[in-house]
Amino acid sequence: MPELAEVEYYRKQWDPGIGGEVGRVRLHPAARIFRDCDTKLLERALTGAVLEQSLAHGKQMLFGFSGGAWLGVHLGMTGKLFCEPRPYAPGKHDHLVLELPEHVLVFYDARLFGRVRFDQGPELPEWWQALPPDLLSDAFTQEALQQFLKRRARSPLKAVLLMQERFPGIGNWMADEILWRAALHPSTRAGQLSAREVGKLYATIREVCADAMQVIGTDWGEPPPSWLFTHRWEDGGTCPKTGQPLVRETIGGRTTCYSPARQKLKG
Template sequence: MPELPDLEVFSTNLDERLAGKKLSTVQIPYDKKLNVSGDELRAVLSGQKLKSVSRSGKELHFNFEKGDVLALHLMLRGQLHFFEESHVIKSPVIELFFEGGTGLVMSDFQKIATPTLNPSAAEAPDALDKSLNVDFISKAFKGKKAGVKAILLDQNKIRGIGNAYADEILWKAGISPFSIAGKIPEKKLKDLHQAINEVLKDAIAQIRKVHPGSITGEFRDFLKVHTQKHPESPTGAEIIIQKTGARKTYYTEEQELFS
């Protein structure tokens, strides 16, 4: 699943290519996940100029001139594709046709990628929002018996972080992913806040450098611990992989356990 750094790069590249173009029409080959009817979506968006494309948590927001927003969530395997005039892309979920012939398709063979017209305002802060400060983290973790990684992954608590970057952030902060959130001391919460910002911003810069122009995919080749390319962390500790259900957690014994 694309996470915050991937989507931040995608949103910039989509904005550069599509902002200012007028949407001719929308086709919805698979509408089971759409929150309105296809006819309503077309009626609302067709003929509107796209002002910008931005990211909110794990969603891409297509912001139109009248204030309407089309949110696209790629989920696990969704992909985005540009096309000119027509396309032969398999498993399309939604197709945006802009004046001049440029188009964009969101496809997903699993058919769980989700388009939403005018999504509700999110209550949880984005992981890179200024409101996600040490005080917010301290209040969110206070008294919590849940594991720290579970809270980082909970999009109702903090938006944008997924499995890979949760592991990277916790390694950077020196906190075991199996720590109890409410047991982590204030000093380490400061380290966690700093790690969230540093890891995510560095990843955005890395993706822009190595994969410029990308609008789909997951780029993980530069990760330090959530990787199978290296048996050890950059500081020489063995990378341990623990599988729980379908999810794998990558960590080292360098990370302190709070329980």
């Protein structure tokens, strides 16, 4: 479920716990989400620590605790974060539960594709510092986009947009939304774009990120019917721009929704 804006939404779900001291950590050490994590160390270090801040970057989140303890969270396909008043009885898929004086902070993940990391130190963890530039920042330039498309020249645009090393936060629905708004066929090879099309793609990436953050990232509002988003899973869905049928097919290994009347394949 979670892409850029959904991740930002989930990050804020733990906000009520900021300033609270962790009384107890409950976790399932064998759960796959802890595959890269020393759970003994995490438990020891977080018990008694105070949640101070949270950050989101693409699909990654980082929670900072007193004493230089950092909890990294990736939600995978089905992960979510939520906050409940105490007392709270953890459910089957609540794999990490932090008990604070007034709240419990929960990481739920049925499918276990999510991931927890734990680091200690005064600075932000190295892996966090090494994340690629945020798509809404000045550091993500049209030049960088151009270079990346060139390097992935033979891959379909759909597959390229899903590469987190350059497009942190973009997932399946955002990639489809971007290509639809930019009127580019998802199967177009990345190296085939004209300079004009690269410019259009760049502007559209930023536009969709900004729109998603505003509508979904704030309070998980319902996207308007003018977006592809609201039609992509409807059977017999119709393109809001052309009135023509939408289609779904597998492109770049993922189910892709697009509007053939609007998004034409060149040559």
